[in-house]
Amino acid sequence: MIHRGSGVPTPPRRLLIAAAALLAAACSRERAPATVAAPAPRHVLLVTIDTLRADRLGCYGAVDVATPNLDRLAREGGMAPEALVHVPLTRPSHVSIFTGLYPSQHGVRDNISPPLAADVPTLASVFKAAGFRTSGFVSSIVLSAQSGLSRGFDDYSDRFDVGTDDARFLDTLQRRGDITTTEATAWLAERVQDRTFTWVHLYDPHDPYEPPEPYASRYADRPYDGEVAWSDELIGRIDSALTRLGIRDQTLMVVTSDHGEGLGEHQEPVHGFFVYQTTLRVPFIVRGPGVVAGARIPALFRSVDLFPTLLDLARVSAPSSSETQSRPGRSRAAPLRGEPVAADEDTSFAESLTPKIHYGWSDLRAIVDGRWKYVLAPRPELYDLARDPSEQSNLIDTEPARSRALRAALERHLATESAPAGSRASTGPVPADVVEKLGALGYVAVGGAPDPSAAGADPKDKIGEYRTFNRLLREGLVALREERYADSAERFRALASHGVDSFEAHYYYGRALAGLRRWREAGAQFEQAIPRLPAFSASYLALADCRKEAGDLAGAVRALERGRNAVRTDARLQRRLAELRRDSGDFAAAERDFRETIARDPAEASQWNSLGMLVGARGDLVEAERLFREAIGREPHEARYTYNLGLTLERQHRPAEAAAMFRKTLVNDPTFAAARDRLAELGNQ
Ligand SMILES: [Zn+2]
Numbered sequence: 034m035i036h037r038g039s040g041v042p043t044p045p046r047r048l049l050i051a052a053a054a055l056l057a058a059a060c061s062r063e064r065a066p067a068t069v070a071a072p073a074p075r076h077v078l079l080v081t082i083d084t085l086r087a088d089r090l091g092c093y094g095a096v097d098v099a100t101p102n103l104d105r106l107a108r109e110g111g112m113a114p115e116a117l118v119h120v121p122l123t124r125p126s127h128v129s130i131f132t133g134l135y136p137s138q139h140g141v142r143d144n145i146s147p148p149l150a151a152d153v154p155t156l157a158s159v160f161k162a163a164g165f166r167t168s169g170f171v172s173s174i175v176l177s178a179q180s181g182l183s184r185g186f187d188d189y190s191d192r193f194d195v196g197t198d199d200a201r202f203l204d205t206l207q208r209r210g211d212i213t214t215t216e217a218t219a220w221l222a223e224r225v226q227d228r229t230f231t232w233v234h235l236y237d238p239h240d241p242y243e244p245p246e247p248y249a250s251r252y253a254d255r256p257y258d259g260e261v262a263w264s265d266e267l268i269g270r271i272d273s274a275l276t277r278l279g280i281r282d283q284t285l286m287v288v289t290s291d292h293g294e295g296l297g298e299h300q301e302p303v304h305g306f307f308v309y310q311t312t313l314r315v316p317f318i319v320r321g322p323g324v325v326a327g328a329r330i331p332a333l334f335r336s337v338d339l340f341p342t343l344l345d346l347a348r349v350s351a352p353s354s355s356e357t358q359s360r361p362g363r364s365r366a367a368p369l370r371g372e373p374v375a376a377d378e379d380t381s382f383a384e385s386l387t388p389k390i391h392y393g394w395s396d397l398r399a400i401v402d403g404r405w406k407y408v409l410a411p412r413p414e415l416y417d418l419a420r421d422p423s424e425q426s427n428l429i430d431t432e433p434a435r436s437r438a439l440r441a442a443l444e445r446h447l448a449t450e451s452a453p454a455g456s457r458a459s460t461g462p463v464p465a466d467v468v469e470k471l472g473a474l475g476y477v478a479v480g481g482a483p484d485p486s487a488a489g490a491d492p493k494d495k496i497g498e499y500r501t502f503n504r505l506l507r508e509g510l511v512a513l514r515e516e517r518y519a520d521s522a523e524r525f526r527a528l529a530s531h532g533v534d535s536f537e538a539h540y541y542y543g544r545a546l547a548g549l550r551r552w553r554e555a556g557a558q559f560e561q562a563i564p565r566l567p568a569f570s571a572s573y574l575a576l577a578d579c580r581k582e583a584g585d586l587a588g589a590v591r592a593l594e595r596g597r598n599a600v601r602t603d604a605r606l607q608r609r610l611a612e613l614r615r616d617s618g619d620f621a622a623a624e625r626d627f628r629e630t631i632a633r634d635p636a637e638a639s640q641w642n643s644l645g646m647l648v649g650a651r652g653d654l655v656e657a658e659r660l661f662r663e664a665i666g667r668e669p670h671e672a673r674y675t676y677n678l679g680l681t682l683e684r685q686h687r688p689a690e691a692a693a694m695f696r697k698t699l700v701n702d703p704t705f706a707a708a709r710d711r712l713a714e715l716g717n718q
Pocket residue numbers: 083084122123124239291292
């Protein structure tokens with residue numbers, strides 16, 4: 034199915050003719066592309082606008098959303114009239130963009146998957162190795178350093194004001210785009226003389242749709258479009274900054290997205306459930322050195338093509354791909370440079386595992402080959418995208434031969450997935466840290482990929498339930514955040530009564546029950562949550578709290594030991610274990626645990642203080658003094674640490690130093706009565 038350099042030019046397909054006609058209408062004043070010999074770009078700027086449907090942009094045919102900046106970029110540079118992603122979810126799709134690999138190859142298949150494996154080259158790591166200064170500015174917590182995407186960036190800005198509140202959908206934690214773009218352009222301003230690679234991720238079109246003015250008023254009845262118009266303004270601001278810095282003509286600027294949005298079509302409100310074009314079709318626009326004005330890619334452009342295309346345009350050679358991670362994409366730089374090329378097509382594959390992972394229904398797989406699209410589901414679907422771009426008319430019964438051919442091609446692709454070369458599969462128990470690395474959702478079998486043939490309900494038949502569940506989950510989370518625990522527990526109880534058995538349903542039900550101090554019931558929910566997402570530390574911490582509150586200290590210790598073994602990278606579990614052992618009087622074990630947690634993560638000051646107290650209590654004052662000084666070195670203004678050091682010095686018969694430390698304690702906290710008493714005892718030191 035994959036045509037590569039066969040030498041026989043394929044005639045452009047009807048879909049592309051239709052798209053080209055559309056473009057001619059939208060951008061009618063273009064000159065014919067001409068080949069240019071341009072220098073390599075000094076700067077490369079990749080902008081991903083999250084959740085951006087191609088058909089909302091003027092240059093893709095929209096007539097009622099104002100996107101003047103993106104339209105201008107597409108006029109001054111080139112674009113792909115048909116661009117598709119492989120999975121309608123933020124983290125997996127971005128990882129495909131950055132690695133040139135399908136989700137089944139890079140292994141990141143959900144927004145809460147463990148990080149990308151450290152040996153997979155990414156755009157950032159390749160640019161960095163080629164001598165570029167690199168920076169990333171992301172606006173969603175789903176793309177924080179925990180995703181593994183920060184690798185290769187000299188600077189990575191992923192700070193979010195999460196506070197102590199995690200009772201919300203992870204993917205709604207976001208930062209407004211103007212903050213992100215301001216940071217990014219400030220970074221660039223310092224480095225105009227370097228070669229740079231910068232990634233700016235804007236999250237604004239993602240739900241909730243809350244565009245700022247004037248877009249809120251202008252698009253009052255369709256706020257998603259308002260977010261698109263606002264994002265276009267941000268693109269304009271970035272472009273103005275490039276001009277102001279004098280680097281506009283040396284900058285290769287790429288704008289694309291990780292997925293679209295359902296907006297109610299096919300009854301899908303947002304994205305991540307179905308694999309229709311509403312959520313798979315995105316823009317791809319590029320402008321800069323080497324790209325001729327008005328260039329169009331006369332073939333399907335896939336997320337996996339971005340990696341080789343961008344490196345090609347930047348004249349950076351791509352690392353050779355390994356046997357296990359053979360990159361399926363191809364460079365589409367030639368048509369962007371204005372070189373004549375045949376309109377040869379590649380096939381594109383897409384997946385949605387959400388119905389299976391989170392609800393136990395069937396997963397969905399799709400193949401797009403030119404104008405035809407086949408969706409593998411319990412009741413499969415076939416669409417003619419040229420005639421029926423909104424996928425209303427299922428031709429599975431009227432085109433049986435075509436259906437069989439596409440299904441066979443899709444199954445060949447899936448066969449490579451279930452038995453990856455250099456297999457991740459192994460026999461016997463998989464160590465916890467390996468599970469964590471591979472994608473440790475509860476569903477992941479040995480071998481890393483769910484069985485695509487496993488029976489489950491057709492998601493088409495479950496969309497009503499899915500919407501109900503989503504509503505209950507959202508209402509439950511809002512109630513939890515507002516500390517209306519009874520309301521929250523009621524929503525999650527309803528979800529459980531529907532048979533929803535996901536990690537989220539159990540974990541947040543547990544949180545609501547804990548809020549009601551129903552410790553044993555809450556603990557039972559956390560026990561259900563743990564095997565469904567074993568790498569999530571907070572479940573073990575919460576389970577330990579419930580058991581401790583219910584008077585079961587030994588059970589609390591067991592929960593933390595289990596968590597420590599499952600999530601070796603999170604020092605909080607070991608630290609809590611040490612505290613629990615100290616509180617239950619097992620001082621020797623507590624001391625050993627504190628030393629282990631300090632070895633793992635020395636930054637946290639409180640553990641140095643805790644260890645100092647244990648060591649001091651058994652009379653080793655010299656060592657205790659050293660430990661308190663370590664704590665103070667990390668948090669000089671914490672009165673408890675300076676007080677403890679004062680006590681240790683006093684016990685070592687060093688009254689002058691002790692008095693100085695008690696005085697410092699009172700500076701840190703003037704209400705610290707014990708320090709005042711000690712100072713009085715010491716007299717006039
Ligand atoms: Zn996204």
